Amino acid sequence: MAQLIHFDQLNHTFTLSNPQVTYIMEIVANHDLIHRYWGHPLTSYHFSNRPQLKKRTFAATPDPKQPELSPDFLPFECPIAFQGDYRSSTVQIQPLNAESPTRYHYQSYQIKTGAVDLPTLPHARESQAHSETLIITLYDDVAKVQLNLYYTIFADSAVIVRSVSVKNEGNQTIQIQRLLSASIDTPYDHQQLTTFHGTHQKEFQLDRTEIEHGTFRIGSSRGASGPQHPPYLALSQNATEFTGDVHALSLIYSGNHEASIERDQYDQLRLQIGLNSDTFTWNLAPGEAFQSPQALLNYSSNGFNGNSQNFHHFLTAHLLPPFWRQRKRPLLINSWEMSGFQVNDSLIRQLIDAASELGFEMVVLDDGWYHGRNNSQTSLGDWAPDQQKFPNGLKPLVTYAKQKGLQFGLWFEPEMISPKTALIKAHPDWVMRSQSYAPILGRGQYCLDLTNPAVQAFIIDTLSKTIDDLGLAYIKWDMNRHMTDPFSQSQHFMASEYTHRYWLGLYHVIDQLTTKYPQVLFENCSSGGGRLDPGMAYYFPQTWLSDNTDGFDRQQIQYGASYLFPPSTITGHISAIPNLQTGRSVPFTTRTALAASTNLGYEMPILDLTADQKKAIQNQLKVAKQERSLLTTSRFYRLQSPFTSDNCAWMFVTPTTVLIYAFNNRYHVDALTNLIKLPGLEPNALYQDCTTQQIYSGSELINCGLALPIIKGDFTVQKIKLTKLEMESD
Known part of the structure; x- marks a missing residue:
């Protein structure tokens, strides 16, 4: 078995390498960890690219005997604030009740077989492929704070996984004011920057720009990864889809994040990704530790398409739920576009009959099924079937569907609560809100406080009971607003810790449910792709990519999403025309081709079809069953x-x-x-x-x-x- 990580004791270098990528670091002056190379696999390294440094005016010189070694321009692996590196830092930690920032030097390293297991965060999974992890320890002897830098490389992947942990070994509380997951320094050589922007119904819009002096920064402060700027950043030089070097970063995280690139005075670039520093701080008591999310560093010499294929392989082999990696997904019909909130027992039975006749494999009952839910302003949290719409409950419908050869799925929005519900009357303290101000509504609803263990238990118990009682095969997990008032009424911690604590709570909930029900297909949704990120892909094998099902707009959305996500992880449905979002009429064959390029489903009404329309859908579903295995077995x-x-x-x-x-x-x-x-x-x-x-x-x-x-x-x-x-x- 080939060794993936090597430490050269003579030259003080760490090398991570496999047939697809090499990553090299050097220990300089016995205490600084310096970045030297990330790119095409090397047979050996002898410092050919190490610059000849010289003394610079206005540059701090920690060692007067070596003024050419200044933090002002060294390419650090983990740049620290306030130590003479005036560029963006990775770590900024302040002991409380002290005026001095912390200062770290290289202390030691370990090389371990296997990947890093993060019990509270989504992370790169162990697999059959050999993997090794390098742990480099930096230490502050004064504050007694330890930084562990983690680097994992897999034998079968060009993606390197990075993260940072902080441990307080001192006797006073410290405050983490900034902690990013990865930082890369490289010379500027007329590269371009690729990112994505978007909004609801127009996700993953491609941006490619020149890099000017200064800092370019994107991210989210919305409490979720958001469609505005998904966690992705790529650096390229003269790259096409199939040629040229592309270095890309992403983050296995679903909350507030940032990604940035800085071009400094010496024409060096610094790429960074991690937690959003504007919305995050964390108090760490003596003996406590904090772990950052994992960053993904992806290199390809085969252009953007090669880089995408690296991501596709990595997400499939090392991130997605193992049960669903290669499994065919059911062809389903969703009730939403046919009925909206006006669902009822009779209508769903008709839908089951029609779906069975046409060749579908699953019927999904979307929003509107629970107590009093006649519009978007009510009922979230009161997860009991509406007695007027379903007087006998949902169990007879599930049984009827199974008799017709169909599986049954159900829509939930578990993280939300509506005003004037039984749940909010019973538990007003479960609402995410400040004690001093009235909470702000979004889409007529509030967020539940997922930092509260009682709220976590309520969601786990509610969904577990529903899945068990009904025998569900599918859950569509929606989230239709972003955070305001990120405070807890019952948990006591700083407001700037809230969002990350929320995500630790939500990850716990999702982990419990997906571990308990591995064969249930959990589909991620946030008004479409509002929370599509590698963190959610760890738990949810597929995501409803966009509420926009228009056969023209979807081409850009799906094309953009493929830079990071394999087609097997996204869902596309065939909807009616004129399209509800755009009013545009696109032919059936084009709409089916788009949907069949993802996990295929239908939204369009199927109860009043002509004979020709029925035949067209039956034929299309027959072909889809023959070809859907391509989603999980092909290169895209x-x-x-x-x-x-x-x-x-x-x-x-x-x-x-x-x-x-x-x-x-x-x-x-x-x-x-x-x-x-x-x-x-x-x-x-x-x-x-x-x-x-x-x-x-x-x-x-x-x-x-x-x-x-x-x-x-x-x-x-x-x-x-x-x-x-x-x-x-x-």
């Missing part, structure tokens, strides 16, 4: 970007099958053809088009491309399926 390639043209195309590749979806959103009379090159195929293999029976060589599809005819009309799609026949003879 982006081929044409909807952010830069009227076309959008992507491809799924397995050892035997190639499936291409090519969307043309605007017809141009002067266009002759749409030529798409197909990387990722085997050059020496032959491929046959399953429709035309035409045979092509892999090398020509890679280099010459596949010419697609131009179809009249807007929002069209072409689906091409190729089968690999054999290797070409010499």
